[in-house]
Amino acid sequence: MSDLQTILDGIHEELSPRRGEGKVATYIPELAKVDPRKFGMAIAAVDGSTYRAGDAEEPFSIQSISKVFMLTLALGKAGEGIWTRVGREPSGSAFNSIVQLEHEAGIPRNPFINAGAIAVTDIVMAGHAPREAIGELLRFVRYLADDDTITIDDKVAKSESQTGYRNAALANFMRAYGNLTHPVEHVLGVYFHQCALAMSCVQLAKAGLFLAARGGNPLTGHNVVSARRAKRINALMLTCGHYDGSGDFAYRVGLPGKSGVGGGILAVAPGIGSIAVWSPGLNKVGNSQLGSIALEMLAARTGWSVFGA
Numbered sequence: 001m002s003d004l005q006t007i008l009d010g011i012h013e014e015l016s017p018r019r020g021e022g023k024v025a026t027y028i029p030e031l032a033k034v035d036p037r038k039f040g041m042a043i044a045a046v047d048g049s050t051y052r053a054g055d056a057e058e059p060f061s062i063q064s065i066s067k068v069f070m071l072t073l074a075l076g077k078a079g080e081g082i083w084t085r086v087g088r089e090p091s092g093s094a095f096n097s098i099v100q101l102e103h104e105a106g107i108p109r110n111p112f113i114n115a116g117a118i119a120v121t122d123i124v125m126a127g128h129a130p131r132e133a134i135g136e137l138l139r140f141v142r143y144l145a146d147d148d149t150i151t152i153d154d155k156v157a158k159s160e161s162q163t164g165y166r167n168a169a170l171a172n173f174m175r176a177y178g179n180l181t182h183p184v185e186h187v188l189g190v191y192f193h194q195c196a197l198a199m200s201c202v203q204l205a206k207a208g209l210f211l212a213a214r215g216g217n218p219l220t221g222h223n224v225v226s227a228r229r230a231k232r233i234n235a236l237m238l239t240c241g242h243y244d245g246s247g248d249f250a251y252r253v254g255l256p257g258k259s260g261v262g263g264g265i266l267a268v269a270p271g272i273g274s275i276a277v278w279s280p281g282l283n284k285v286g287n288s289q290l291g292s293i294a295l296e297m298l299a300a301r302t303g304w305s306v307f308g309a
């Protein structure tokens with residue numbers, strides 16, 4: 001598939017003059033320090049080959065992309081029982097919105113908005129001290145990417161805990177409704193650390209490969225989840241992975257995807273491969289501006305959209 005490398009290089013070259021577009025997230029002060037002109041792309045294909053372009057090897061803050069890995073862990077732990085604590089519908093509102101929580105009795109719409117992810121974190125923590133839950137996630141991500149060099153950026157975690165008033169509000173609100181079982185500070189501590197996972201596009205594409213390969217990782221031979229579970233996680237990524245921009249992403253790209261305010265996006269082409277892109281500038285709804293365009297170009301040039309070429 002050397003054609004694929006040509007396609008990737010072409011997209012990178014065409015978009016390079018636009019590096020720096022969008023707005024870098026500043027509400028987490030540590031993220032505001034990132035060079036807005038960074039731009040990387042990587043593909044891990046189910047046949048074991050990998051492709052990369054630009055800043056594909058440089059670790060960045062994966063932020064909300066970690067919600068996919070935490071959801072996978074929570075499903076492994078509590079199975080379909082998690083759906084009494086969190087819904088499976090798109091929210092149609094911002095990633096950090098609180099409005100629906102009161103109308104909907106403290107049950108967040110889906111696991112990929114902040115409130116839903118905080119509930120999922122609480123599920124993963126069952127029987128664990130916060131430090132152990134963070135360790136479990138780090139081990140899981142290293143196992144998925146087959147890469148023990150992946151770390152958590154403590155500076156980012158600290159920066160976020162110092163300014164995470166909205167997340168504290170969401171967590172307290174859910175706790176008031178009985179939808180958090182651990183102390184709010186403990187759940188938030190784990191949540192901020194998971195968001196601060198630092199991974200490169202190459203590491204992220206490899207970590208997401210199980211979602212493209214019916215739940216197994218062709219690089220390591222590990223069976224991560226069942227094919228049915230991988231399919232369901234992909235469905236949630238497609239419908240909820242880009243907050244109130246999820247419909248637009250499905251329309252333009254047509255792949256399950258999950259974005260983060262660090263400017264990363266993980267996308268899945270089922271049966272083909274997993275794609276990670278990174279460009280820190282965000283669009284109005286908090287998704288990577290150039291990253292979304294790069295994925296739109298890639299899907300158009302490869303015919304990988306799940307809705308047909």
Ligand SMILES: NC(=O)CC[C@H](N)C(=O)O
Nearest residue numbers: 063064095114195260261
């Ligand atoms: N959209 C995101 O990536 C949000 C994650 C970020 N850590 C937050 O909680 O605000």
